[in-house]
Amino acid sequence: MKILVLNCGSSSIKFQLFEMTTESVLSRGIVEKVGLKGSFLKLEKENGQKVMFEGEILDHQTGIEYVLGVLTSRKHGCLKSLD
Structure with a gap:
């Protein structure tokens, strides 16, 4: 199971995508200057x-x-779909 965690501030969005079966982080990042x-x-x-x-x-x-x-995305993503 994969879990996406979002932390939304006034002008940013921090995120991490976890793979729970292995307890690992698949991807992380930030959107700045929203x-x-x-x-x-x-x-x-x-x-x-x-x-x-x-x-x-x-x-x-x-x-x-x-x-x-x-x-x-095909090039940078780690998910095939959102299903």
Whole structure:
């Protein structure tokens, strides 16, 4: 079972995705400057590789959509789907 934990602040969203059967972190990251110019998402994969995505993240809903999109992306994601 995988569990996604979100910690939403006034202008950031921190997240970690856990694999509970092995008690390991599959991915972690942060969305910074939500609602401000220069917003971005930083992702750290299980293997330590870090990637950054810049975008216009106007609100927390959009930020969470970015997080889910990255976690399910073919190139950087660790989930095949959200099911």
